[in-house]
Amino acid sequence: MRLWIGFLVGLWLPLAACASALPIPEHGPALRIQGSNTIGAALGPALVRGLMIERGLLEVSSEITGRDNEQRIVGQTAAGRRVEIDIAAHGSSTGFAALKQASADLAASSRPIKDSELQELKSLGDLKSPGAEQVIAIDGLAIILHPQNPLRQLDTLQLARIFSGEAKTWKALGGVGGAIHLYARDEQSGTYDTFKELVLSRQGKRLDPTARRYESSEQLSDAVSQDPQGIGFIGLPYVRQAKAVAIVDGDSQPMLPLNSLIATEDYPLSRRLFFYLPASPNNPWAEALVEFAQSDQGQAIVAANGFIAQTVQAMAVTPNALMPEGYQALSRHAQRLSVNFRFEEGSASLDSKAHQDLGRVLDYIQRHGKTERRVTLVGFGDAKDDPARADLLSRLRAMAVRRELVKYGVTLREVRGFGALMPVAANNEDEGRIRNRRVEVWVY
The missing domain is CATH 3.40.190.10 (Periplasmic binding protein-like II)
Incomplete structure (x- = not known):
């Protein structure tokens, strides 16, 4: 600073x-x-x-x-x-x-x-x-419906088809009701920019011009919650009386906009809020x-104020059969910290938020007496033609974080790489690959 x-x-x-x-x-x-x-x-x-x-x-x-x-x-x-x-x-x-x-x-x-x-x-x-570039909070874009809409999850491709006007009825999505009514933030909004980047542009689509546009987040959310055929996107604090659905991106698991998934930026529609x-x-x-x-x-x-603070906390993770065995074992014996380290595009250098998070993680480790072999770093990456290369790169990213922690006297228990397993985003474009290149911090 x-x-x-x-x-x-x-x-x-x-x-x-x-x-x-x-x-x-x-x-x-x-x-x-x-x-x-x-x-x-x-x-x-x-x-x-x-x-x-x-x-x-x-x-x-x-x-x-x-x-x-x-x-x-x-x-x-x-x-x-x-x-x-x-x-x-x-x-x-x-x-x-x-x-x-x-x-x-x-x-x-x-x-x-x-x-x-x-x-x-x-x-x-x-x-x-x-x-x-100062990340001051993490937010999640919630996809909101009328509370009585029976749909529970949508994937990012479906969202692109819906908001571009290609999917016109709820019946076409397995839901109930007539025509889909679209609600969107205005052209100047960062919320709209984020949705456009994470959903529409990724599929080469544009927002349907018939969508009702709002400068106010509160007004948009309230309008969707009163329209049984409505769907909109909104910042996490503004879900209000509407219903948020789980989102799938590529091979990721369905994820609701939960605080823990947004804090780690695993949730597909999570985003950073900045002061410049x-x-x-x-x-x-x-x-x-x-x-x-x-x-x-x-x-x-x-x-x-309803956003996700960057304060580091330890979270219990429930193992399931979709996790690699080594990751299941880790989740049974350790807790995951509520932060992921991510990297500058095309490099193994920590990005601006990671530099800020480094101090927070060090503070947590020192305050909780975890400096001596009580920390494990787990690296992930995007899919490669050679799985062995993906494994190696995921471990190298974890080693890059290890180097920073060692400077401050932290002796790690273990450094592991899981390659391209457990993706949190689609791997078919740069944005998804960057999200999948991450390092988790686990403590015993």
Whole structure:
């Protein structure tokens, strides 16, 4: 985490009431956040309020700006000075556009930055670097139906056919009822971008233009829950009164959007929620918010808002006959931590979230006395023409994580590789292969 030291001379006045002072601008907001509605509707404001309270501000509250999906969080110093933070939540792409136009200090996004956006914003630094690309929470896209719809699971190919308009009736899917009514987020939404990438584009399809589009997650969910023929996609906290179905991707098992499966990003429609922090110009409030979001207190706010915190926990796994025997034995004697290490595309280098998770895993291991032969790493990969090569590569990925843990005094019990077994995504494209290349952490 980059730490900002000093003040921007002439533009800011120090917030002297705080032990760790943050500056206050003479005029206007101290911080401008734009982007994802998934983040900006509730999670972003909750994190901002938490930061303000932590920093000693008084009378922290939200103000209505009169503009849809925008709000202002305000507080006062002990000396009575007003502090404002503005949040506009019109979709992830608008956050990157605002960074380019210098009308935002921090972008909130419910999808990774695109290569084109990265290129356009290169003057602000490398926004894919671990310091700039900050995963603040894990979310799962839930596929929602009316509560009385009898369907229990759908696969990603069926979803593509449904939302492209090719599958037009519930009867064609083995369900009951007439025409399928489609509900979707608006064009600017990161939720829509994620669904388009994970479901539609993978099958070479586009959203049916007859789908009803919503900027508000809550309104979309409520509309589906009142329509017996409706189906929609939504961020996990917004299932509300609707019914979520299990999802299958390729050869994966059916998975409901459960917290444990989303925390490890095994659930096919799981996704990361991001803050993107430019290196230049620096805004100390932006850096403070990112640091707060990654803290235990910030992650507690993430969980309280219905998303999946990145706090590491041990989970019992029930063995079943579909698991390799070695994995069944492991699940009978050890517990799995609620994190997977994943890698940069085409390499054995840990990605930005993995770098953040490394510290969390080390903290868990040290706090629970697991540093001496109490940890097993299990690597997985994507299918290869030669199964022996898949086995080797899965073990090498686990060894890459081992090297990092050993640096901090952890002696491992075992490192194992299971090759292309137990896929969590389809292997026929890059996105699925990246998801299958993972390392699990087990503790005794």
